[in-house]
Amino acid sequence: MKLYTKPGACSTADHIALQWTGQPFDVQVMTREAMKAPAFLAINPAGAVPAIEDGDFVLTQNAAIMGYIADTYPAAQLAGDGSPQQRATAARWLAFVNSDLHPAFLPLFAPARFSEDASDQPALKEAAHKRLRALFESADRQLAGKQWLAGFRSYADPYLYITLRWADGQKIDLSGLEHLAAFKQRMEADAGVRAALQAEGLA
Template structure:
């Protein structure tokens, strides 16, 4: 089995890689990993941190979202998911990847798992509300930066758009996007209309198991 395998959990940032694999269009396989399975011996052998995404490329296993997104872009140049190295556009891509990973993505950690920061149940709601204040600030920033833009970098899709497709939706259950961040909301809705994004969402939801198109099917964790 030489095709890349993406280990993912629905609802996580691993959707980024799934979208990119659909955009690339080369054969790949998936392994759906339940949240509790990420603490299993089989999964920890792949990634001791117990997090997704993880990808297997032949005998090589890689983890961490940014590393995987850049590898997928750089090893599949015909998909044009990243500008040339050294260009101003590539600098902008690096900015956005760093921003999502260090500010937007992590702002949600206390919202979804306050226990990471405190084992006191009485503080959980406080931590969540404080985190949502920060998410709100990021949505205001994104609203300004995405005014009139269809893509994060230049005029075509990149791995940044895949990353925002995965993480940008997380705030919808807490915020009225059209009211608090209408430009970012418009940008996200435009991405959702992309055939590759729409298909990746169906795969994540279990509506497509494969083999179907580039997706050859799912494999077992163990």
């Protein structure tokens, strides 16, 4: 399996998940320019990461890739212990990060997509900060008394960790969210997380 990733993008979460499988894989770290080159557009016409190749099979979209990694390497239990309940719980929290948290950053990463009027952008950013604070408060409550977002280590955890790195970069107020802070520290002490960050030049 080969992963195409861009340092610090959501694809880094897939990189961590692959590290957690303990199985061999290839990784190609992409630049913004390489993602728009014909060679990569043949893999993903959207010119975005993540993307994986597994033999002749090509897959894009983060949530789908996480599911594929979990199904390909079930011993890693990235979707739980195999029970429908744990699988659904892992998927629920992956969906929370993928569908709620990640899109909430878009007004900060690309405010022009929401308004071309520069005078609107401060209000957009303020609203995004409030929305993100509320979402991270939900994650903090979920982590109370737990080591992992789903209650067991799953593919939701690397994705949540990457959004916490984004929150640092965007100066999102996470003060008082002690369970999230402890989670971030645990992730940064994890050997698989460190290996992925080092391979992408982030450590």
